[in-house]
Amino acid sequence: MSKPIIAIVGRPNVGKSMLFNKIIGRRLSIVEDTPGVTRDRIYGESDWQGRKFTLIDTGGIEPRTDNQILAFMRSQAQIAIDNATVIVFLCDIKTGMTASDQEVASMLQRCGKPVILAVNKVDQGRSPDIYEFYNLGLGDPIAVSAVHGHGTGDLLDACVQYFPPEDEEEEEDDAIKVAVIGKPNAGKSSLVNQILGEERVIVSNVAGTTRDAIDSRFTNDKGSFVFIDTAGMRKKSKIEEDIEKYSVLRATMAIDRADVCLIMIDATEGVTEQDTKVAGMAHEAGKASIIVVNKWDLVEKDDKTMARMTEEIRRDLAYMTYAPILFISAKTGQRV
Missing domain, CATH: 3.40.50.300 (P-loop containing nucleotide triphosphate hydrolases)
Structure with missing residues (x-):
C-alpha cells in the first residue's frame, strides 16, 4: 500500500488551501481570496508523529451548480474522496453552518470513509459558535486556525488514528x-x-x-x-x-x-x-x-x-x- 492520503474538502473559500499550505509547510497551493481558485486536486507530502502521508487540497464543493468549472471541481473533489484514507471536512466559523455544508456532510456520510470535521478561522480559544456544527452529524468538531496554525496538531492527531499500520506501507519508489x-x-x-x-x-x-x-x-x-x-x-x-x-x-x-x-x-x-x-x-x-x-x-x-x-x-x-x-x-x- 502507498502512503496514507488525507483529503481536505469543503465548500469554496473556507480556507482549505491555507490549511493545506500550513500543514505541508510551504506555499504549494495557490491561496487567494477568490472563490474557485483551486480547481484541481493539489498534492503535497508531509509527516506527523513519524508517519509520512499525502495531503490533497481540493476545489470547493458546490453541491448544486450549472457552472461548468464548478461542476468539474465537484467531480475532482469526489475523486479525491474516493482515493482518501481519511477526509478532513473544513467549515468556516465566520459564516456559520450553511445549507451547502449540510449537503456536503451528507455526501461524505455516504462515502464510507472516516471523516474528521474541522472548523476554521477560530482564532482565540474555542468559540461557542462551534457547537452548531454538531448538527452536521460528524462528531466533535476540531477548532483550527489555518492562518495561525492553531489546532492543526489536534487535527493531524485525529487523522493519524485512521492510518493503516506502518508495515502495510511501501517505501517510495524511484518513479x-x-x-x-x-x-x-x-x-x-x-x-x-x-x-x-x-x-x-x-x-x-x-x-x-x-x-x-x-x-x-x-x-x-x-x-x-x-x-x-x-x-x-x-x-x-x-x-x-x-x-x-x-x-x-x-x-x-x-x-x-x-x-x-x-x-x-x-x-x-x-x-x-x-x-x-x-x-x-x-x-x-x-x-x-x-x-x-x-x-x-x-x-x-x-x-x-x-x-x-x-x-x-x-x-x-x-x-x-x-x-x-x-x-x-x-x-x-x-x-x-
Whole structure:
C-alpha cells in the first residue's frame, strides 16, 4: 500500500488551501481570496508523529451548480474522496453552518470513509459558535486556525488514528518525473488524461483552466512515472492576475522537479514565440526533453506535412537538436 492520503474538502473559500499550505509547510497551493481558485486536486507530502502521508487540497464543493468549472471541481473533489484514507471536512466559523455544508456532510456520510470535521478561522480559544456544527452529524468538531496554525496538531492527531499500520506501507519508489509544459490550450491535460485513462485533470476550452501543477502517478510495463501537468505559460504581458503569476512560478518549479519535460506544441498553430520560451526554460534547466506536437488529427496533411513541420521545429528550436519530435493526438490517443 502507498502512503496514507488525507483529503481536505469543503465548500469554496473556507480556507482549505491555507490549511493545506500550513500543514505541508510551504506555499504549494495557490491561496487567494477568490472563490474557485483551486480547481484541481493539489498534492503535497508531509509527516506527523513519524508517519509520512499525502495531503490533497481540493476545489470547493458546490453541491448544486450549472457552472461548468464548478461542476468539474465537484467531480475532482469526489475523486479525491474516493482515493482518501481519511477526509478532513473544513467549515468556516465566520459564516456559520450553511445549507451547502449540510449537503456536503451528507455526501461524505455516504462515502464510507472516516471523516474528521474541522472548523476554521477560530482564532482565540474555542468559540461557542462551534457547537452548531454538531448538527452536521460528524462528531466533535476540531477548532483550527489555518492562518495561525492553531489546532492543526489536534487535527493531524485525529487523522493519524485512521492510518493503516506502518508495515502495510511501501517505501517510495524511484518513479520518473515527467513535466508536461507548454502554452495554454496545447492539450497538456488531455494528454495526461489519455495516459491515465481517467479524467484526472480538468479539460476545458477555457484558457487557464489548469492553474497549479498537478501530480499523477502512472505505472505500466515500462516502469513507474509521475506526470506533472502544469498551468499553461502565457506571455508576461497577459499575466494580470496574481494567480497567473503563481502558476508560471509553479510550472518553473515543475521543470526543476522533473527528470523529463514534454514540450507540448499545438499543431494547428505551429511553433509560436511562447513555445520557444517554454522550451528554452526546459533547455536551460538541462532537462531531457521530448517535443510533442499535439492535435495532429486536426491538421490537413499530405505526404510532406510531417517533414515540413519537423523542419520548422528544428529551425525555431535550433538549440534542442537532441529532443525527439512526436506527432500525436491526445484526444484520439494516436501515437500516445
